[in-house]
Amino acid sequence: MQNATSVPQFHFIQLSEDPDQQTVLFGLFLFMYILALFGNLLIILTVSSDSHLHTPMYFFLSNLSMVDIGFISTTVPRLIVDIQTHCPVISYVGCLTQMSLFIIFACMDSMLLAVMAYDRFVAICHPLYYQIIMNPSHCGVLLLGSFILSLVELLLLYVAVLKFFNCENFFEISNFFCDPSELLKLACFDTFTKSILKYCVGALFGLLPVSGIIFSYFKIVSSIMGSSSSSGKHKTISTCGSHLSIVCLFYGTGLGVYFSSSLSHSPRSNAVASLMYTVVTPMLNPFIYSLRNKDIKTALRKILSRVF
Template sequence: MYFFFFFLTPSLLSKRCPSNIQAQNLTRVSAFLLMNFSEDADLQPILFGLFLSMYLVTVLGNLLIILVVSSDSHLHTPMYFFLSNLSLADIGFISTTVPNMIVNIQTHNDVISYAGCLTQMSFFAIFVCMDYMLLTVMAYDRFVAICHPLHYPVIMNPRLCGFLVLVSFLLSLLDFQLHNLMILKITSFKNVEISSFFCDPSQLLNLSCSDTYSNIIVKYILIVIYGLFPIAGIFFSYYKIISSILRIPSSGGKYKAFSTCGSHLAVVGLFLGTAFGVYFGSSVSHSPRKGAVASLMYTVVTPMLNPFIYSLRNRDIKSALRRLHSKSQHSW
């Protein structure tokens, strides 16, 4: 999805491509320089503690969701099966960026090797795409549950649920392969400074001095597969969901139907809203540092808030947490 926004917004880098001799030297880059949030030495311990705390909260919160869903038989349904996979993707998503950033803050070293940058970019592409695809699948699940409740157990059978997760994973692998193909074809770079705290694929492509015809074709493929189709699927699903809810005569029935998809709608709004804000906000401000700070919203804050949204707004999760707590007390 981030590729969709990258293609619509201008580059944050305004530097021209180097001359032929300089380009040949930059072709053999061995490392990139990531952006540092602050040069103030007094702020480094604060940033270290802040990001470490956010990382631990995110990992522990999502692990708790996975534990609750797997241990409680009441939650062995398609919706919570997708939720546990989303939590797993969120753990991988934040683990590709924050640990490296924490180490950089502690060591005061913002250099990342070329191989390390490609590795981080690859895992980031896989997990962010997996996140996005699972949110799309969950929108379809809520559409079937609300618009076709009588056929829901038949349509959303375990085989289809497993197939949808497998397709999401395979599409994520394809996304990672296409990005790697484009990055490896870059023959010259404008600079080795990346305007982000991690190896964002869009930032690496912004550093390219060459934009071949094949790269343009791949860009359009990525826009259609990973941008337009999922967004259209989510909007269509919720259009049908809202239409069905509005036809329910009783207000209690409307509230009950909406509560089943309220948590997912909040997560989708948070994920898409922060992503739109990051990329379109960056295009207005033209400030790399502001863009890097804003990107924290969907790369760090969103995965951290997902467990809270599903646990605080979801009655089934809260009941399962109470049952798990009571079991742990009896075991002691």
């Protein structure tokens, strides 16, 4: 008898088992991935090339676009390969790597939305002190703090998923990627410990940034209601409209996935619902900002005039 250590593997659920739909899904996700890369890279190029956009608001927007590129690149390329090879299996190390990148980028996305809400709050409620408060060093600290909180959330989940070695050697995940919530269900912990970890992760990922966003917009709405200028109200609403659209899209799709997983017992339905915030949201974010923001559209026209 020889002692052998077996490494666990993870099997993803397939979005469709119909062979005729595999080609359609392959082309669809490849198109969505390219579109997301193009849109977010265009936002980064536009902000970096136009000096008028070198402000805290667009600094955070360009970083949000970089995070969205990483966010969608964590799941979609692997999904495209799985559709093409018909082998949705990933190793233990590969699953940990994908989960780690997913957590970092998803949490960074959430934190940056809260930071952008704070930026709008300072700009609207304290315009005279805006340049002092949102100085470059303060913006760097906010960005670094978002990254550190993402790492803290990652470490919390690592406490759970590293216990897989004490369990079985083959796991089936009810999603098309290494979803942290699915991995937490499979972890070798008792129900109470899983609940504690779930609440801690939920507080960092959802409660903290959402509370910041609600507080910021509560102050903004109070400032708008106290203003007598209709033009000022319209300018404030147009300034915050793009950010609010992205916030509603990101958290709305996230809540949709949560409720669909609670109400539906179909793993494939949960996987399809997860596509909304892992693929559709980072794909639409740059287009929401470019279509609703006058400064971005003006800068884009300048870039296109130089090229053509």
